[in-house]
Amino acid sequence: MERLLEFIKQYKRNRSAVVGFIVVVLLISTAIFAPIVAPYSPDIQNLADRLIPPMWDAKGVSSHVLGTDDFGRDLFSRIIFGSRISLMVGAISVGVSLSFGLVMGIVAAYFGGKTDLFIMRIVDIMLSIPAILLAIVIVSILGPSLFSAMTAIGIVGIPTYARIVRSSVLAEREKEYVIASRINGSSNIRLMFVVILPNCASPIIVQATMGFASAVLEAAGLSFLGLGAQPPTPEWGAMLSDSLQFITTAPWMIFYPGVAIFLTVLSFNLMGDGLMDVLDPKLKDK
Amino acid sequence: MNLLEIKNLKTYFYSDAGVNKAVNDISFEIPKGKTVCIVGESGSGKSITSLSIMRLIDPPGKIVDGEVIFEGTDLLKLSDKEMRKVRGRDISMIFQEPMTSLNPSYTVGYQIDEALRLHQKQLNKKQRFEKVVESLELVGIHNPREKYREYPFKLSGGQRQRVMIAIAMACEPKMLIADEPTTALDVTIQAQVLDLMNDLQKKKGTSILFITHDLGVVYQIADEVVVMYKGHIVEKASAKELFADPRHPYTKALLHSIPVPGVTPRKSKLDTVDENVDYLSFPKEIR
Numbered sequence: 001m002e003r004l005l006e007f008i009k010q011y012k013r014n015r016s017a018v019v020g021f022i023v024v025v026l027l028i029s030t031a032i033f034a035p036i037v038a039p040y041s042p043d044i045q046n047l048a049d050r051l052i053p054p055m056w057d058a059k060g061v062s063s064h065v066l067g068t069d070d071f072g073r074d075l076f077s078r079i080i081f082g083s084r085i086s087l088m089v090g091a092i093s094v095g096v097s098l099s100f101g102l103v104m105g106i107v108a109a110y111f112g113g114k115t116d117l118f119i120m121r122i123v124d125i126m127l128s129i130p131a132i133l134l135a136i137v138i139v140s141i142l143g144p145s146l147f148s149a150m151t152a153i154g155i156v157g158i159p160t161y162a163r164i165v166r167s168s169v170l171a172e173r174e175k176e177y178v179i180a181s182r183i184n185g186s187s188n189i190r191l192m193f194v195v196i197l198p199n200c201a202s203p204i205i206v207q208a209t210m211g212f213a214s215a216v217l218e219a220a221g222l223s224f225l226g227l228g229a230q231p232p233t234p235e236w237g238a239m240l241s242d243s244l245q246f247i248t249t250a251p252w253m254i255f256y257p258g259v260a261i262f263l264t265v266l267s268f269n270l271m272g273d274g275l276m277d278v279l280d281p282k283l284k285d286k
Numbered sequence: 287m288n289l290l291e292i293k294n295l296k297t298y299f300y301s302d303a304g305v306n307k308a309v310n311d312i313s314f315e316i317p318k319g320k321t322v323c324i325v326g327e328s329g330s331g332k333s334i335t336s337l338s339i340m341r342l343i344d345p346p347g348k349i350v351d352g353e354v355i356f357e358g359t360d361l362l363k364l365s366d367k368e369m370r371k372v373r374g375r376d377i378s379m380i381f382q383e384p385m386t387s388l389n390p391s392y393t394v395g396y397q398i399d400e401a402l403r404l405h406q407k408q409l410n411k412k413q414r415f416e417k418v419v420e421s422l423e424l425v426g427i428h429n430p431r432e433k434y435r436e437y438p439f440k441l442s443g444g445q446r447q448r449v450m451i452a453i454a455m456a457c458e459p460k461m462l463i464a465d466e467p468t469t470a471l472d473v474t475i476q477a478q479v480l481d482l483m484n485d486l487q488k489k490k491g492t493s494i495l496f497i498t499h500d501l502g503v504v505y506q507i508a509d510e511v512v513v514m515y516k517g518h519i520v521e522k523a524s525a526k527e528l529f530a531d532p533r534h535p536y537t538k539a540l541l542h543s544i545p546v547p548g549v550t551p552r553k554s555k556l557d558t559v560d561e562n563v564d565y566l567s568f569p570k571e572i573r
Contacts, residue, residue, distance in 0.1 A: 003437070113345070175386050176381050176383050176386045176387040177386060177387055177388055177389040177390075179342065179381070180379075180381065180387050180388070180389075180450070180453065181389065181400065182342060182373065183340060183342070183373050183374060183378060183379045183454075184373065184374035184378075184400050184401040184404060184453065185370045185371060185372075185373040185374035185375065185401065185404045185405060186370075186400070186404065187370060195389060198389075198391035198392075199389070199390060199391050201391075
């Protein structure tokens with residue numbers, strides 16, 4: 001409890017991190033309450049109201065705050081529902097990379113020797129393949145869908161987590177409390193996940209927060225390329241690519257989803273920076 | 287009656303440079319309820335001996351040969367799972383460095399509870415809590431109920447060492463290995479910790495294997511003394527005999543390198559252990 005208060009106090013010192021945190025909270029709540037917040041259903045087409053500009057434009061109407069797209073769908077509602085998809089993509093792909101990366105890193109560092117060599121060479125191989133290329137390969141095997149995009153992003157992220165976990169476990173493994181716990185009769189599994197892991201949490205939390213942002217960005221990128229979410233899913237990247245042909249006539253169609261992506265990525269990165277300042281003693285009070 | 291017998295133990299470390307015979311064919315016994323001290327300079331194999339007893343030698347180290355007989359069973363022949371049951375329940379250990387020997391992520395109580403949870407499964411949560419509080423009291427920690435919930439970073443070095451002892455004693459092991467437990471502490475705290483270990487031994491009848499290079503400490507607590515030098519035992523005797531009549535040249539050199547109040551003349555130079563003498567060439571003095 002005391003530690004939590006101290007944590008909050010230190011975190012608050014970083015203003016931009018607080019802003020990031022507030023935006024993240026807003027995002028998560030919009031995603032949860034999307035049906036309440038959004039004025040329209042994201043998929044309802046109204047061809048009579050095609051390409052209406054945002055309400056502050058001379059031709060805008062107050063019923064469509066950010067205007068409509070080429071099918072007459074309310075842009076504001078689509079962006080709000082899009083937050084659900086982006087956050088889900090972020091959470092699931094970070095979950096995939098984290099769970100695999102964590103186990104690989106911890107096993108490699110704990111057992112060392114040949115196990116370490118074997119796992120880390122796999123990681124090196126994964127790192128040597130360009131992320132987007134690997135994603136395209138996975139998508140072309142599984143077929144373009146949001147699910148394949150998430151899997152692809154998740155797999156691409158594994159090496160980073162594996163390396164971070166490995167390096168922090170290597171540092172902790174030699175500490176005497178690990179031997180002390182071994183002397184108490186702890187098994188290897190217990191030593192790895194109960195004794196050592198909590199002491200490596202800080203860099204992992206920071207990386208997961210940052211990784212969340214890049215996962216959102218990558219998912220938008222894949223969807224933009226047509227490899228991720230398929231229409232009519234209101235995914236921000238897919239919305240961008242849909243609006244390409246209207247870029248001169250209806251620029252709001254491309255601008256606002258872009259802003260949504262930008263804000264999400266920025267806020268998660270700011271939050272990650274703030275967490276790093278507090279959690280990582282090496283960077284503290286620099 | 288011997289609780290533990292070590293017979294011809296050999297622990298070697300393999301590297302590209304060759305084989306380092308850290309423990310080279312040593313034998314000694316630890317009687318029930320007594321304190322045996324291993325003394326020797328850095329690198330003499332004291333700590334490796336204790337880690338070998340616990341079977342905590344990691345590669346490139348290896349226990350090459352020998353027997354570690356604990357209550358009639360050879361620990362070196364147990365499976366890993368059986369050995370885990372011996373650790374913490376029958377034999378426990380405390381270390382030199384109290385600052386890093388506690389896990390910073392868990393409360394003091396949780397860590398004392400660990401051995402109980404692993405070895406005394408018949409106890410429920412509340413019984414274990416009471417036992418933890420009791421063991422904190424036993425090692426002289428005030429307000430044990432409040433300290434249970436505290437994290438190690440809040441404790442002083444002496445308190446941490448007490449907690450370490452509480453962890454080691456939680457399951458009332460038959461033997462406690464103490465690897466230089468007082469070296470990192472100042473003299474006052476050191477005396478308190480030694481008293482505490484003495485008390486515990488009297489109360490619980492625990493055998494103690496005490497590893498140190500501090501002959502003053504040995505004089506205070508030892509029943510038997512084993513002098514190690516470069517992986518060998520050069521002299522083995524009861525504490526009384528050893529201090530009254532050291533026979534091996536290395537033991538003599540060790541004893542002459544510390545001042546004795548009232549005996550060593552003021553401002554006189556103390557002897558040093560001569561690096562150039564091969565003390566292994568003298569016959570071993572095993573009494």
